[in-house]
Amino acid sequence: MSTELKKALYNISALVDLGQAITAEDAFQEKIQSALYVITGTFLANKGAILFYDKSTGRLNTLIQKGFDRAELDRVKPQDLISLGKNEPCLIGYDPVPAVAGAEILTPLWVRDEFIGVLLLSGKLNAGSYTLEELELISVIANQIAIVLNNHTLFTDLSDKLEENRRLYEEMRHIYHGTLQAFAAAIDAKDAYTQNHSHRVAKYSAAIARELGWNEHDIEGIYVAGYLHDVGKLAISNDLLNKATPFTPAEYEEIRKHSTLSHNITSKIKFPWKNVHDMVWHHHERLDGRGYPEALAEDSLSDGVRILTLADSFDAMTSQRPYRKRMDVQSAISELKKCLQSQFDNKIMLVFCRVLEKEITGELPEPDILPHLDSDSDLSIISSMLEAIIQELSAP
Ligand SMILES: [Fe+2]
Ligand SMILES: [Fe+2]
DSSP states (O other): OOHHHHHHHHHHHHHHHHHHTOOSHHHHHHHHHHHHHHHHHHTTBSOEEEEEEETTTTEEEEEEEESSOHHHHHTOOGGGTTTSOTTOOEETTSTTSOOOTTOSEEEEEEETTEEEEEEEEOOBTTOOOOOHHHHHHHHHHHHHHHHHHHHHHHHHHHHHHHHHHHHHHHHHHHHHHHHHHHHHHHHHHHOGGGTTHHHHHHHHHHHHHHHTTOOHHHHHHHHHHHHHTTGGGGGSOHHHHTOSSOOOHHHHHHHHTHHHHHHHHHTTSOOSSTTHHHHHHTTTOOTTSOOSSSOOOGGGSOHHHHHHHHHHHHHHHHSOBTTBOOOOHHHHHHHHHHTBTTTBOHHHHHHHHHHHHHHHHTSSSSOSSGGGSOTTOOHHHHHHHHHHHHHHHHOO
16 A cells, blocks of 8 residues: 555544544534644645635634634635635635635635635645645545535534524423413412412422323423413302302302313413323313213323322312311321222322322422421321321232
8 A cells, every 4th residue: 555545544534533523612623623733744734724614704714724824814715716626626826726825725625515615735844746646635635624514514503403492492481481370370369268279289290290200391291280270260250269168069060160161271372291281171080980070080081180180189188278177187198098099099199108208208308298288297197197008009
């Protein structure tokens, strides 16, 4: 193998390696610099530069250079290079090749019909001329550099787009959460007794879903459903919602409309999370099919619905209502347990008990349920109660 060919292979493999390594901007700059040093070293040129064409400004920017006067490089204009051959080395001083002080070879870099930049090399240190083989080799290298620069641009554009999408998504989430809080505040303002109910149901549901192993996106979905599940109450009269005596059958019928109203309101929103509509609509369904509004049973109830149902009922029981005092935590847990299979799901109950137990023992350092419970609760009694239920429900 001739020395020339060895040089060519060395150069090309170095540049192919460069093409594979264009991930981070720092690494790219470093690689492109070493590529220029390899090229100038191969041809014994004391000066070399790679200029990069910026489409947005229509200007050539110096990406890397060695030995040139920077002001001289700034004088190279893209329009002066258009008539020159693609990736063809041109000898400076021959019309129409523009003059650049200190440069002897100018090679416009192209990928297909896309102008990418310029490679400039000075004369040789030994004052010899470039041979025909060397010019051919420069052409091959120019092709490689053009591809690498083009790939880097595509990569950077893609990264910018991804960043933009991420920013837009964050913005959208921000708007969603703001809207949710506005809705929840509107419900609270209307129904003083259920203050923060939506917020707590959202928190409890998300905590159960997390313990169940849901991914962050789906957890956010059930959190949103928790916030919105009772939004239909906005369409129910204040007097009825705040009535201090038990509801008559007709009034109860009216109240029951709220889950469908919640669904009607939220169905206009195209959520980025799955099943929000289903969870909102069916948060008063029961496993035995005696719930409302559709009397769905067992297989028709998703895990999300089962979680929301339990979280909603637990908070309803442990909160003060106009027509009754709040239940203590132990009684509410007993009530949930009593209604397993008919109303609530065993698996969800087990997970709920596990979360609460972990919050009490400190295994979950950022509790979602515990801070909202009656501060007079005897946690050791609740803990042993939870342990017993966990044991019972975990048994095969
Ligand atoms: Fe409800
Ligand atoms: Fe509710």
